[in-house]
Amino acid sequence: MSMLLELFYAFFVIGSFSFGGGYAILSFLQQEAERRGWMSTERFVDMIAISQSTPGPIAINMATFVGYETAGVPGALVATLAVALPGMILVVLFALCFFHFYERAGTQAVFKGLRPAVVGLIAAAAWQIGKVAVSDWIAAGITLAALVLIAKWKISPVLLVIGSAIAGILLF
Structure with missing residues (x-):
């Protein structure tokens, strides 16, 4: 199967069975990208960071990045x-x-059944990303600070992304 057909098939299946939005799709996408050898876990996490920093839904951005990484435009x-x-x-x-x-x-009843499954998918994606992204005490501190700032004080996600990027430049 040509690479473009393989990409179409894989992403059509991912899009067909990913309920709950962009974050729920991440665990499916990571498994598929690693299984097919399209990118490493570290590269995948980097792509998530880029997808979070660019406008648009994360699922669309990630598909675009993986597709580009695999077969160009x-x-x-x-x-x-x-x-x-x-x-x-x-x-x-x-x-x-x-x-x-x-x-x-x-x-x-269908909606009541889907809601907890979606939360589980999002939690699994967060766990997988966290294992790679929170690799030292500095990253753990940035993660904890972002969590507290957004949960307790409702700080804008835009400010958190900018602040985290600045912290990364200064601390890493």
Whole structure:
């Protein structure tokens, strides 16, 4: 299978089975990228940092970066389209049926079942990223400071990203 078809297939599958938004997709994407030899864990974590620093959804940004890293501009375009396409198809289908079925007990039960699974997927991605990103006491301190600043004082994520980048320049 050509690289572009392989990228399309992999990202279409990832986009099809990743519920819960961009952060939930990270564990799927990391497993796929490592299994296929597209990039190392360290490179993947670097790409997450870049994806967080650029505008747009993290899932789209990560697909673009992995596609580019793997097959250049055509790979970036194919991976981005492939990861977004299932969601676009589902949104159109859900929009056609949503209001008709939303109030039904079965639909509510599905949503109640999906919510904890999404939290688990996000926690797994955070754990995997944390194992690589928090590799020393300085990084652990930056992580803890960011967590406290955003949880307790609701500091803007933009300021946290800028502050963390400055801390990285000064401390590493």
